[in-house]
Amino acid sequence: MRAARWRLASRCVAAALGGYALASTLPVALVALVAPATLARADAALVALQLSFVVYTGAVVWAFAARSAALAWAALVLATLLSGGIARVVL
Protein backbone atom coordinates (compact mmCIF):
# COMPACT_ATOMS: atom_id res chain seq x y z
CA MET A 1 0.00 0.00 0.00
CA ARG A 2 2.81 2.32 1.01
CA ALA A 3 4.66 1.80 -2.27
CA ALA A 4 1.57 2.58 -4.34
CA ARG A 5 1.13 5.87 -2.48
CA TRP A 6 4.72 6.87 -3.17
CA ARG A 7 4.35 5.97 -6.84
CA LEU A 8 1.22 8.08 -7.09
CA ALA A 9 2.93 10.99 -5.34
CA SER A 10 5.84 10.55 -7.71
CA ARG A 11 3.53 10.86 -10.70
CA CYS A 12 2.02 14.02 -9.20
CA VAL A 13 5.45 15.61 -8.83
CA ALA A 14 6.44 14.46 -12.31
CA ALA A 15 3.28 16.03 -13.70
CA ALA A 16 3.64 19.30 -11.83
CA LEU A 17 7.39 19.93 -12.02
CA GLY A 18 8.42 17.78 -14.95
CA GLY A 19 5.46 19.05 -16.89
CA TYR A 20 6.37 22.66 -16.16
CA ALA A 21 9.95 22.05 -17.23
CA LEU A 22 8.84 20.46 -20.49
CA ALA A 23 6.28 23.24 -21.06
CA SER A 24 9.07 25.79 -20.66
CA THR A 25 11.45 24.14 -23.11
CA LEU A 26 9.61 22.14 -25.77
CA PRO A 27 7.64 25.11 -27.18
CA VAL A 28 10.86 27.09 -27.47
CA ALA A 29 12.55 24.24 -29.34
CA LEU A 30 9.57 23.79 -31.65
CA VAL A 31 9.36 27.49 -32.51
CA ALA A 32 13.13 27.73 -32.93
CA LEU A 33 13.11 24.80 -35.35
CA VAL A 34 10.00 25.56 -37.34
CA ALA A 35 9.75 29.33 -37.42
CA PRO A 36 11.25 31.32 -40.28
CA ALA A 37 14.32 33.42 -39.60
CA THR A 38 12.32 36.54 -40.35
CA LEU A 39 10.07 36.02 -37.34
CA ALA A 40 10.70 38.74 -34.75
CA ARG A 41 11.81 37.34 -31.40
CA ALA A 42 8.86 38.93 -29.57
CA ASP A 43 6.53 37.09 -31.94
CA ALA A 44 8.46 33.84 -31.56
CA ALA A 45 8.21 34.10 -27.79
CA LEU A 46 4.47 34.83 -28.07
CA VAL A 47 3.91 31.68 -30.14
CA ALA A 48 5.90 29.56 -27.71
CA LEU A 49 4.01 31.02 -24.75
CA GLN A 50 0.65 30.29 -26.28
CA LEU A 51 1.68 26.72 -27.11
CA SER A 52 3.03 26.02 -23.67
CA PHE A 53 -0.27 25.07 -22.03
CA VAL A 54 -0.97 22.38 -24.61
CA VAL A 55 2.45 20.91 -23.85
CA TYR A 56 1.90 21.14 -20.10
CA THR A 57 -1.49 19.45 -20.40
CA GLY A 58 -0.01 16.69 -22.54
CA ALA A 59 2.79 16.18 -20.03
CA VAL A 60 0.34 15.91 -17.12
CA VAL A 61 -1.80 13.36 -18.96
CA TRP A 62 1.36 11.40 -19.84
CA ALA A 63 2.53 11.42 -16.22
CA PHE A 64 -0.65 9.61 -15.18
CA ALA A 65 -1.16 7.48 -18.28
CA ALA A 66 2.40 6.12 -18.50
CA ARG A 67 2.76 2.49 -17.49
CA SER A 68 4.93 3.34 -14.50
CA ALA A 69 6.01 6.37 -12.54
CA ALA A 70 9.61 5.72 -13.51
CA LEU A 71 8.70 5.73 -17.18
CA ALA A 72 6.75 8.94 -16.70
CA TRP A 73 9.78 10.64 -15.18
CA ALA A 74 12.22 9.23 -17.71
CA ALA A 75 10.27 10.44 -20.73
CA LEU A 76 9.65 13.90 -19.27
CA VAL A 77 13.26 14.41 -18.23
CA LEU A 78 14.58 13.14 -21.54
CA ALA A 79 12.21 15.28 -23.58
CA THR A 80 13.05 18.34 -21.49
CA LEU A 81 16.78 17.85 -21.87
CA LEU A 82 16.43 17.27 -25.59
CA SER A 83 14.27 20.38 -26.06
CA GLY A 84 16.56 22.47 -23.91
CA GLY A 85 19.53 21.30 -25.94
CA ILE A 86 17.89 22.06 -29.26
CA ALA A 87 16.79 25.49 -28.05
CA ARG A 88 20.29 26.26 -26.79
CA VAL A 89 21.83 25.25 -30.10
CA VAL A 90 19.37 26.93 -32.46
CA LEU A 91 18.88 30.20 -30.58
Place this chain on the structure above:
Amino acid sequence: MAWLHAWLGLLLGGLLYFMFVTGTLGYLDSAIDRWMRPELPAARYPLPPEPALRQAQAFLQTHAHEARRWSITLPIDRNEPYLRVAWQGEAGSGAAYLDPGSGHQIATRATGGGQTLYQLHWRLHYLPARASEWIVGLASFVLLIALVTGLIVHRRIFADFFTFRPGKGQRSWLDAHNLASVVSLPFQLMITYSGLVFVMFTLMPLIPAAWYGAGNSGQQAFLNEVFPPLAPAQAAGRRAALAPLEQLLPDVRAQWGAAPVASIDIQDPHDARARILVVGDFAAGPLRAANILAYDGVSGARLAQRPAWQSAPRALRDLLLGLHEGLFAPPVLRALYVLSGLLGAAMIATGMVLWTVKRRQRGDRHAGLALVERLNVAVIMGLPVAIAAYFWANRLLPLGLERRADWEVHALFLAWLLMFAWAALRPARRAWREQALLAAALCAALPLLNALTSAQHLGRALAQQDLAMAGFDLAALAAGALFAGMARALARRQALSG
Protein backbone atom coordinates in the same frame (compact mmCIF):
# COMPACT_ATOMS: atom_id res chain seq x y z
CA MET B 1 -7.34 9.63 -14.52
CA ALA B 2 -10.63 9.57 -12.64
CA TRP B 3 -8.71 9.90 -9.40
CA LEU B 4 -6.89 12.96 -10.72
CA HIS B 5 -10.11 14.51 -12.00
CA ALA B 6 -11.89 14.02 -8.68
CA TRP B 7 -9.03 15.32 -6.55
CA LEU B 8 -8.39 18.41 -8.66
CA GLY B 9 -12.12 19.10 -8.60
CA LEU B 10 -12.26 18.68 -4.85
CA LEU B 11 -9.32 20.97 -4.17
CA LEU B 12 -10.15 23.78 -6.57
CA GLY B 13 -13.84 23.39 -7.32
CA GLY B 14 -14.85 26.14 -4.90
CA LEU B 15 -12.46 28.70 -6.35
CA LEU B 16 -13.38 27.75 -9.91
CA TYR B 17 -17.08 28.04 -9.11
CA PHE B 18 -16.40 31.54 -7.73
CA MET B 19 -14.51 32.43 -10.90
CA PHE B 20 -17.32 31.19 -13.14
CA VAL B 21 -20.01 33.07 -11.26
CA THR B 22 -18.07 36.33 -11.06
CA GLY B 23 -16.93 35.89 -14.65
CA THR B 24 -20.46 35.41 -15.94
CA LEU B 25 -21.76 38.38 -13.94
CA GLY B 26 -18.68 40.34 -14.94
CA TYR B 27 -19.63 39.79 -18.56
CA LEU B 28 -22.74 41.84 -17.78
CA ASP B 29 -20.76 44.45 -15.86
CA SER B 30 -21.98 47.52 -17.73
CA ALA B 31 -25.60 46.65 -17.02
CA ILE B 32 -24.76 46.01 -13.36
CA ASP B 33 -22.77 49.27 -13.30
CA ARG B 34 -25.89 51.10 -14.44
CA TRP B 35 -28.16 49.50 -11.83
CA MET B 36 -25.66 50.31 -9.10
CA ARG B 37 -25.59 53.96 -10.18
CA PRO B 38 -29.30 54.73 -10.40
CA GLU B 39 -28.53 58.44 -10.52
CA LEU B 40 -27.38 58.02 -14.12
CA PRO B 41 -30.00 58.64 -16.80
CA ALA B 42 -30.93 55.97 -19.32
CA ALA B 43 -27.98 55.56 -21.67
CA ARG B 44 -28.15 56.98 -25.17
CA TYR B 45 -25.59 55.76 -27.64
CA PRO B 46 -23.86 56.20 -29.96
CA LEU B 47 -23.51 59.95 -29.66
CA PRO B 48 -21.77 62.34 -32.07
CA PRO B 49 -18.20 62.75 -30.86
CA GLU B 50 -17.65 66.51 -31.43
CA PRO B 51 -19.93 67.90 -28.72
CA ALA B 52 -18.94 65.14 -26.32
CA LEU B 53 -15.24 65.88 -26.78
CA ARG B 54 -15.82 69.59 -26.37
CA GLN B 55 -17.67 69.07 -23.09
CA ALA B 56 -15.15 66.55 -21.82
CA GLN B 57 -12.16 68.74 -22.59
CA ALA B 58 -13.83 71.74 -20.95
CA PHE B 59 -14.62 69.71 -17.84
CA LEU B 60 -11.10 68.35 -17.52
CA GLN B 61 -9.67 71.81 -18.13
CA THR B 62 -11.70 73.14 -15.18
CA HIS B 63 -11.49 70.25 -12.76
CA ALA B 64 -8.21 68.49 -13.53
CA HIS B 65 -5.91 71.08 -15.03
CA GLU B 66 -2.90 69.99 -13.00
CA ALA B 67 -3.27 66.30 -13.81
CA ARG B 68 -0.55 64.45 -15.75
CA ARG B 69 -2.95 62.19 -17.55
CA TRP B 70 -6.48 62.60 -18.84
CA SER B 71 -8.70 60.00 -20.38
CA ILE B 72 -12.04 60.39 -22.13
CA THR B 73 -14.32 57.47 -22.91
CA LEU B 74 -16.97 58.13 -25.53
CA PRO B 75 -20.41 56.47 -25.52
CA ILE B 76 -20.35 54.22 -28.57
CA ASP B 77 -22.04 50.95 -27.59
CA ARG B 78 -23.49 48.95 -24.71
CA ASN B 79 -20.00 48.19 -23.39
CA GLU B 80 -19.33 51.89 -22.84
CA PRO B 81 -22.73 53.58 -22.78
CA TYR B 82 -21.79 56.81 -20.98
CA LEU B 83 -19.47 59.76 -21.49
CA ARG B 84 -16.79 59.33 -18.85
CA VAL B 85 -13.62 61.19 -17.99
CA ALA B 86 -10.78 60.23 -15.69
CA TRP B 87 -7.59 61.88 -14.57
CA GLN B 88 -4.39 61.06 -12.74
CA GLY B 89 -1.80 63.34 -11.23
CA GLU B 90 0.16 64.31 -8.13
CA ALA B 91 -2.96 65.90 -6.66
CA GLY B 92 -4.68 62.55 -6.92
CA SER B 93 -6.89 60.77 -9.39
CA GLY B 94 -10.57 60.83 -10.13
CA ALA B 95 -13.30 59.97 -12.58
CA ALA B 96 -16.67 61.43 -13.51
CA TYR B 97 -19.70 60.66 -15.60
CA LEU B 98 -20.61 63.66 -17.77
CA ASP B 99 -23.89 64.72 -19.26
CA PRO B 100 -22.99 65.13 -22.95
CA GLY B 101 -25.55 67.91 -23.37
CA SER B 102 -24.60 70.25 -20.55
CA GLY B 103 -21.07 69.04 -19.85
CA HIS B 104 -21.82 68.87 -16.14
CA GLN B 105 -20.84 65.98 -13.93
CA ILE B 106 -23.64 63.57 -13.05
CA ALA B 107 -23.27 62.96 -9.33
CA THR B 108 -23.26 59.23 -8.67
CA ARG B 109 -22.82 57.28 -5.47
CA ALA B 110 -19.44 55.87 -4.57
CA THR B 111 -19.60 52.29 -5.73
CA GLY B 112 -17.43 49.65 -7.31
CA GLY B 113 -20.35 48.69 -9.49
CA GLY B 114 -20.31 45.77 -11.89
CA GLN B 115 -16.65 46.49 -12.67
CA THR B 116 -15.64 45.39 -9.19
CA LEU B 117 -17.71 42.23 -9.45
CA TYR B 118 -15.92 41.58 -12.74
CA GLN B 119 -12.52 42.17 -11.17
CA LEU B 120 -13.23 39.63 -8.45
CA HIS B 121 -13.09 37.10 -11.28
CA TRP B 122 -9.34 37.41 -11.78
CA ARG B 123 -8.13 39.66 -8.95
CA LEU B 124 -10.04 37.84 -6.21
CA HIS B 125 -9.93 40.14 -3.18
CA TYR B 126 -7.84 40.97 -0.14
CA LEU B 127 -4.78 39.56 -1.94
CA PRO B 128 -1.75 41.22 -3.54
CA ALA B 129 -1.97 41.31 -7.34
CA ARG B 130 0.88 38.87 -7.91
CA ALA B 131 -0.59 36.29 -5.56
CA SER B 132 -4.02 36.39 -7.13
CA GLU B 133 -2.51 36.14 -10.61
CA TRP B 134 -0.70 32.94 -9.64
CA ILE B 135 -3.71 31.47 -7.84
CA VAL B 136 -6.11 32.24 -10.68
CA GLY B 137 -3.58 30.99 -13.24
CA LEU B 138 -3.03 27.77 -11.35
CA ALA B 139 -6.77 27.25 -10.94
CA SER B 140 -7.27 27.80 -14.67
CA PHE B 141 -4.62 25.23 -15.53
CA VAL B 142 -6.18 22.76 -13.10
CA LEU B 143 -9.51 23.35 -14.84
CA LEU B 144 -7.89 22.57 -18.19
CA ILE B 145 -6.55 19.29 -16.77
CA ALA B 146 -9.94 18.54 -15.23
CA LEU B 147 -11.63 19.09 -18.59
CA VAL B 148 -9.17 16.84 -20.42
CA THR B 149 -9.20 14.11 -17.78
CA GLY B 150 -12.98 14.36 -17.62
CA LEU B 151 -13.07 13.75 -21.37
CA ILE B 152 -10.72 10.80 -21.07
CA VAL B 153 -12.81 9.28 -18.27
CA HIS B 154 -16.10 9.82 -20.06
CA ARG B 155 -15.54 7.00 -22.52
CA ARG B 156 -18.98 6.73 -24.06
CA ILE B 157 -19.31 10.47 -24.59
CA PHE B 158 -21.42 10.28 -27.75
CA ALA B 159 -23.53 7.30 -26.76
CA ASP B 160 -24.32 8.86 -23.39
CA PHE B 161 -24.84 12.36 -24.73
CA PHE B 162 -28.53 12.67 -23.89
CA THR B 163 -28.53 10.38 -20.88
CA PHE B 164 -30.25 11.84 -17.90
CA ARG B 165 -31.70 9.53 -15.24
CA PRO B 166 -33.38 11.63 -12.54
CA GLY B 167 -34.09 10.45 -9.03
CA LYS B 168 -31.25 7.95 -8.94
CA GLY B 169 -28.90 9.69 -6.53
CA GLN B 170 -25.30 9.51 -7.63
CA ARG B 171 -26.23 8.41 -11.14
CA SER B 172 -28.41 11.48 -11.64
CA TRP B 173 -25.75 13.86 -10.37
CA LEU B 174 -23.21 12.26 -12.70
CA ASP B 175 -25.60 12.62 -15.61
CA ALA B 176 -26.22 16.29 -14.76
CA HIS B 177 -22.47 16.90 -14.42
CA ASN B 178 -21.80 15.23 -17.77
CA LEU B 179 -24.64 17.03 -19.50
CA ALA B 180 -23.58 20.49 -18.30
CA SER B 181 -19.99 19.77 -19.25
CA VAL B 182 -20.48 18.17 -22.65
CA VAL B 183 -23.10 20.62 -23.91
CA SER B 184 -20.80 23.57 -23.21
CA LEU B 185 -17.52 21.76 -23.86
CA PRO B 186 -16.17 23.89 -26.74
CA PHE B 187 -16.86 27.01 -24.72
CA GLN B 188 -15.24 25.57 -21.58
CA LEU B 189 -12.08 24.60 -23.47
CA MET B 190 -11.91 28.03 -25.15
CA ILE B 191 -12.59 30.01 -21.98
CA THR B 192 -10.03 28.02 -19.99
CA TYR B 193 -7.23 28.16 -22.56
CA SER B 194 -7.80 31.83 -23.28
CA GLY B 195 -7.87 32.52 -19.56
CA LEU B 196 -4.42 31.00 -19.32
CA VAL B 197 -3.22 33.21 -22.16
CA PHE B 198 -4.26 36.23 -20.10
CA VAL B 199 -1.73 35.31 -17.41
CA MET B 200 0.87 33.53 -19.52
CA PHE B 201 3.56 36.20 -19.06
CA THR B 202 3.50 35.62 -15.33
CA LEU B 203 3.06 31.84 -15.37
CA MET B 204 5.75 30.95 -17.93
CA PRO B 205 8.61 33.45 -17.51
CA LEU B 206 11.24 30.91 -18.62
CA ILE B 207 10.00 30.91 -22.19
CA PRO B 208 10.77 34.52 -23.18
CA ALA B 209 14.02 34.09 -21.24
CA ALA B 210 15.23 31.78 -24.01
CA TRP B 211 15.31 34.78 -26.36
CA TYR B 212 15.76 37.70 -23.98
CA GLY B 213 17.87 36.33 -21.16
CA ALA B 214 16.87 35.33 -17.69
CA GLY B 215 15.72 37.59 -14.88
CA ASN B 216 13.72 40.77 -14.62
CA SER B 217 15.66 42.72 -17.23
CA GLY B 218 15.01 40.04 -19.82
CA GLN B 219 11.32 39.93 -18.97
CA GLN B 220 11.11 43.75 -19.13
CA ALA B 221 12.87 43.83 -22.50
CA PHE B 222 10.39 41.25 -23.79
CA LEU B 223 7.36 43.17 -22.53
CA ASN B 224 8.71 46.41 -23.99
CA GLU B 225 8.87 44.75 -27.38
CA VAL B 226 5.41 43.27 -27.11
CA PHE B 227 3.85 46.51 -25.86
CA PRO B 228 6.03 49.32 -27.21
CA PRO B 229 4.83 52.83 -26.34
CA LEU B 230 3.51 54.81 -29.31
CA ALA B 231 5.26 58.16 -29.92
CA PRO B 232 6.64 58.37 -26.37
CA ALA B 233 7.73 61.73 -25.02
CA GLN B 234 9.21 63.15 -21.86
CA ALA B 235 7.46 66.20 -20.44
CA ALA B 236 9.23 69.36 -21.59
CA GLY B 237 8.42 71.37 -18.47
CA ARG B 238 7.14 74.28 -20.56
CA ARG B 239 3.47 75.06 -20.51
CA ALA B 240 1.46 75.11 -23.73
CA ALA B 241 -2.22 75.07 -24.57
CA LEU B 242 -3.72 71.74 -25.54
CA ALA B 243 -5.17 71.62 -29.05
CA PRO B 244 -8.99 71.34 -29.17
CA LEU B 245 -9.64 67.62 -29.47
CA GLU B 246 -12.46 67.90 -31.98
CA GLN B 247 -10.01 69.38 -34.47
CA LEU B 248 -8.34 65.98 -34.69
CA LEU B 249 -11.51 64.27 -35.84
CA PRO B 250 -11.28 65.12 -39.57
CA ASP B 251 -7.85 63.50 -39.71
CA VAL B 252 -9.13 60.51 -37.71
CA ARG B 253 -12.01 60.06 -40.14
CA ALA B 254 -9.60 60.31 -43.07
CA GLN B 255 -7.64 57.42 -41.55
CA TRP B 256 -10.46 55.26 -40.19
CA GLY B 257 -13.53 56.14 -42.22
CA ALA B 258 -16.68 55.39 -40.25
CA ALA B 259 -14.97 53.45 -37.46
CA PRO B 260 -15.74 55.23 -34.18
CA VAL B 261 -13.35 56.74 -31.67
CA ALA B 262 -13.80 54.81 -28.46
CA SER B 263 -11.46 56.73 -26.18
CA ILE B 264 -8.83 59.42 -26.05
CA ASP B 265 -5.82 59.35 -23.79
CA ILE B 266 -3.85 62.53 -23.13
CA GLN B 267 -0.44 62.62 -21.52
CA ASP B 268 0.84 65.82 -19.86
CA PRO B 269 -2.08 67.90 -21.17
CA HIS B 270 -0.52 71.34 -20.55
CA ASP B 271 2.99 70.54 -21.54
CA ALA B 272 4.72 71.55 -24.76
CA ARG B 273 5.21 67.84 -25.45
CA ALA B 274 1.67 66.75 -24.71
CA ARG B 275 0.61 63.55 -26.47
CA ILE B 276 -2.90 62.62 -27.57
CA LEU B 277 -3.70 58.97 -28.28
CA VAL B 278 -6.91 58.34 -30.20
CA VAL B 279 -8.02 54.76 -29.68
CA GLY B 280 -10.53 52.79 -31.74
CA ASP B 281 -13.00 50.19 -30.54
CA PHE B 282 -11.34 47.17 -28.92
CA ALA B 283 -14.60 45.29 -29.09
CA ALA B 284 -15.33 45.85 -32.78
CA GLY B 285 -14.51 42.23 -33.61
CA PRO B 286 -13.31 39.04 -31.94
CA LEU B 287 -9.74 40.35 -31.90
CA ARG B 288 -9.17 42.38 -28.78
CA ALA B 289 -7.20 45.02 -30.68
CA ALA B 290 -7.80 48.55 -31.94
CA ASN B 291 -6.24 51.04 -34.29
CA ILE B 292 -4.42 53.79 -32.41
CA LEU B 293 -3.39 57.22 -33.67
CA ALA B 294 -0.88 59.43 -31.85
CA TYR B 295 -0.99 63.21 -32.15
CA ASP B 296 1.12 66.09 -30.93
CA GLY B 297 -0.93 67.70 -28.17
CA VAL B 298 -0.12 71.29 -29.07
CA SER B 299 -0.07 71.35 -32.85
CA GLY B 300 -2.49 68.49 -33.49
CA ALA B 301 -0.09 66.98 -36.02
CA ARG B 302 -0.30 63.22 -36.44
CA LEU B 303 2.90 61.61 -35.16
CA ALA B 304 2.38 57.88 -35.48
CA GLN B 305 -0.19 55.19 -35.89
CA ARG B 306 -0.53 51.57 -34.93
CA PRO B 307 -2.98 49.33 -36.74
CA ALA B 308 -4.93 46.71 -34.82
CA TRP B 309 -3.19 43.91 -36.72
CA GLN B 310 0.56 43.81 -36.24
CA SER B 311 1.58 40.20 -36.59
CA ALA B 312 -0.01 36.76 -36.59
CA PRO B 313 1.29 35.74 -33.14
CA ARG B 314 0.00 38.97 -31.63
CA ALA B 315 -3.28 38.57 -33.43
CA LEU B 316 -3.62 35.04 -32.05
CA ARG B 317 -3.23 36.39 -28.53
CA ASP B 318 -5.67 39.21 -29.32
CA LEU B 319 -8.14 36.67 -30.71
CA LEU B 320 -7.96 34.45 -27.63
CA LEU B 321 -8.34 37.42 -25.28
CA GLY B 322 -11.19 38.79 -27.39
CA LEU B 323 -13.01 35.46 -27.38
CA HIS B 324 -12.58 35.21 -23.63
CA GLU B 325 -14.02 38.67 -23.00
CA GLY B 326 -16.74 38.26 -25.59
CA LEU B 327 -17.36 42.00 -25.80
CA PHE B 328 -17.78 41.87 -29.58
CA ALA B 329 -20.74 39.50 -29.39
CA PRO B 330 -24.09 40.54 -30.88
CA PRO B 331 -27.20 39.85 -28.72
CA VAL B 332 -27.80 36.17 -29.52
CA LEU B 333 -24.14 35.22 -29.12
CA ARG B 334 -24.07 37.30 -25.96
CA ALA B 335 -26.94 35.28 -24.53
CA LEU B 336 -25.03 32.10 -25.43
CA TYR B 337 -21.97 33.42 -23.61
CA VAL B 338 -24.07 33.99 -20.48
CA LEU B 339 -25.70 30.59 -20.78
CA SER B 340 -22.32 28.91 -21.26
CA GLY B 341 -20.91 30.69 -18.23
CA LEU B 342 -23.83 29.49 -16.14
CA LEU B 343 -23.40 25.96 -17.51
CA GLY B 344 -19.76 26.15 -16.48
CA ALA B 345 -20.79 27.08 -12.95
CA ALA B 346 -23.33 24.23 -13.03
CA MET B 347 -20.63 21.87 -14.31
CA ILE B 348 -18.48 22.62 -11.32
CA ALA B 349 -21.31 22.71 -8.78
CA THR B 350 -22.73 19.35 -9.90
CA GLY B 351 -19.22 17.91 -9.77
CA MET B 352 -18.75 19.15 -6.22
CA VAL B 353 -22.09 17.70 -5.13
CA LEU B 354 -21.44 14.45 -6.99
CA TRP B 355 -18.27 13.95 -4.96
CA THR B 356 -20.22 13.99 -1.70
CA VAL B 357 -23.28 12.10 -2.93
CA LYS B 358 -21.13 9.29 -4.26
CA ARG B 359 -19.32 8.87 -0.98
CA ARG B 360 -22.50 9.12 1.11
CA GLN B 361 -24.12 6.52 -1.05
CA ARG B 362 -21.31 4.04 -0.66
CA GLY B 363 -21.44 4.47 3.10
CA ASP B 364 -18.42 6.64 3.92
CA ARG B 365 -18.85 8.34 7.23
CA HIS B 366 -15.71 10.28 8.01
CA ALA B 367 -15.47 13.88 9.16
CA GLY B 368 -13.90 14.96 5.88
CA LEU B 369 -17.07 14.06 4.02
CA ALA B 370 -19.25 16.03 6.45
CA LEU B 371 -16.90 18.98 6.10
CA VAL B 372 -17.04 18.93 2.32
CA GLU B 373 -20.85 18.58 2.38
CA ARG B 374 -21.16 21.73 4.44
CA LEU B 375 -18.52 23.62 2.49
CA ASN B 376 -20.43 22.78 -0.68
CA VAL B 377 -23.59 24.42 0.63
CA ALA B 378 -21.78 27.57 1.69
CA VAL B 379 -19.86 27.87 -1.55
CA ILE B 380 -22.52 26.91 -4.09
CA MET B 381 -25.62 28.42 -2.49
CA GLY B 382 -23.87 30.96 -0.28
CA LEU B 383 -22.18 32.82 -3.10
CA PRO B 384 -25.44 33.90 -4.78
CA VAL B 385 -26.62 35.10 -1.35
CA ALA B 386 -23.39 37.06 -0.95
CA ILE B 387 -23.68 38.66 -4.38
CA ALA B 388 -27.28 39.62 -3.68
CA ALA B 389 -26.03 41.18 -0.44
CA TYR B 390 -23.58 43.24 -2.52
CA PHE B 391 -26.51 44.68 -4.47
CA TRP B 392 -28.52 45.28 -1.29
CA ALA B 393 -25.55 47.09 0.24
CA ASN B 394 -25.35 49.29 -2.84
CA ARG B 395 -28.80 50.66 -2.06
CA LEU B 396 -28.79 50.57 1.73
CA LEU B 397 -25.38 51.86 2.73
CA PRO B 398 -25.43 55.60 3.55
CA LEU B 399 -24.28 57.69 0.59
CA GLY B 400 -21.77 59.68 2.64
CA LEU B 401 -20.13 56.63 4.15
CA GLU B 402 -16.35 56.76 4.12
CA ARG B 403 -14.89 54.20 1.67
CA ARG B 404 -18.40 53.26 0.65
CA ALA B 405 -17.33 51.26 -2.39
CA ASP B 406 -15.01 49.14 -0.24
CA TRP B 407 -17.81 48.51 2.23
CA GLU B 408 -20.10 47.20 -0.49
CA VAL B 409 -17.51 44.51 -1.23
CA HIS B 410 -16.98 43.86 2.48
CA ALA B 411 -20.74 43.27 2.66
CA LEU B 412 -20.41 40.60 -0.02
CA PHE B 413 -17.71 38.73 1.87
CA LEU B 414 -19.34 39.23 5.27
CA ALA B 415 -22.55 37.75 3.92
CA TRP B 416 -20.59 34.84 2.50
CA LEU B 417 -18.85 34.30 5.80
CA LEU B 418 -22.28 34.22 7.46
CA MET B 419 -23.34 31.51 5.01
CA PHE B 420 -20.32 29.43 6.02
CA ALA B 421 -21.25 29.84 9.67
CA TRP B 422 -24.85 28.88 8.85
CA ALA B 423 -23.68 25.77 7.01
CA ALA B 424 -21.49 24.85 9.97
CA LEU B 425 -24.40 25.08 12.38
CA ARG B 426 -27.18 23.40 10.38
CA PRO B 427 -27.47 19.89 8.92
CA ALA B 428 -26.35 20.05 5.31
CA ARG B 429 -29.73 19.09 3.85
CA ARG B 430 -31.55 21.83 5.76
CA ALA B 431 -28.85 24.40 5.00
CA TRP B 432 -29.21 23.77 1.24
CA ARG B 433 -32.90 24.54 1.33
CA GLU B 434 -32.60 27.47 3.73
CA GLN B 435 -29.85 29.19 1.79
CA ALA B 436 -31.70 28.59 -1.47
CA LEU B 437 -34.76 30.28 0.03
CA LEU B 438 -32.64 33.16 1.24
CA ALA B 439 -31.07 33.57 -2.20
CA ALA B 440 -34.53 33.46 -3.77
CA ALA B 441 -35.88 36.13 -1.42
CA LEU B 442 -32.91 38.46 -1.75
CA CYS B 443 -32.86 38.23 -5.56
CA ALA B 444 -36.60 38.48 -6.13
CA ALA B 445 -36.83 41.51 -3.84
CA LEU B 446 -34.19 43.45 -5.78
CA PRO B 447 -36.67 45.12 -8.15
CA LEU B 448 -38.71 46.18 -5.12
CA LEU B 449 -35.57 47.51 -3.47
CA ASN B 450 -34.80 49.37 -6.67
CA ALA B 451 -38.25 50.94 -6.72
CA LEU B 452 -37.92 52.02 -3.09
CA THR B 453 -34.39 53.42 -3.36
CA SER B 454 -34.26 55.03 -6.78
CA ALA B 455 -36.38 56.95 -9.25
CA GLN B 456 -35.80 54.37 -11.97
CA HIS B 457 -38.12 51.50 -11.11
CA LEU B 458 -38.87 48.69 -13.53
CA GLY B 459 -41.94 50.34 -15.04
CA ARG B 460 -40.13 53.58 -15.81
CA ALA B 461 -37.07 51.75 -17.04
CA LEU B 462 -39.15 49.80 -19.55
CA ALA B 463 -40.96 52.96 -20.66
CA GLN B 464 -37.69 54.82 -21.20
CA GLN B 465 -36.06 51.81 -22.89
CA ASP B 466 -33.49 51.82 -20.12
CA LEU B 467 -32.57 48.27 -21.07
CA ALA B 468 -29.73 47.87 -18.62
CA MET B 469 -31.87 48.84 -15.63
CA ALA B 470 -34.89 46.84 -16.73
CA GLY B 471 -32.72 43.88 -17.70
CA PHE B 472 -31.12 43.76 -14.27
CA ASP B 473 -34.49 43.84 -12.47
CA LEU B 474 -35.93 41.16 -14.72
CA ALA B 475 -32.83 38.99 -14.38
CA ALA B 476 -33.06 39.35 -10.59
CA LEU B 477 -36.67 38.13 -10.71
CA ALA B 478 -35.63 35.20 -12.88
CA ALA B 479 -32.79 34.33 -10.51
CA GLY B 480 -35.21 34.50 -7.58
CA ALA B 481 -37.55 32.13 -9.37
CA LEU B 482 -34.67 29.76 -10.13
CA PHE B 483 -33.56 29.61 -6.49
CA ALA B 484 -37.14 29.24 -5.32
CA GLY B 485 -37.52 26.31 -7.69
CA MET B 486 -34.36 24.75 -6.26
CA ALA B 487 -35.65 25.22 -2.74
CA ARG B 488 -38.89 23.46 -3.64
CA ALA B 489 -37.09 20.58 -5.32
CA LEU B 490 -34.89 20.22 -2.25
CA ALA B 491 -37.94 20.25 0.04
CA ARG B 492 -39.57 17.53 -2.01
CA ARG B 493 -36.41 15.41 -1.97
CA GLN B 494 -36.20 15.84 1.81
CA ALA B 495 -39.84 14.85 2.25
CA LEU B 496 -39.20 11.67 0.26
CA SER B 497 -36.03 10.62 1.95
CA GLY B 498 -37.00 11.78 5.45
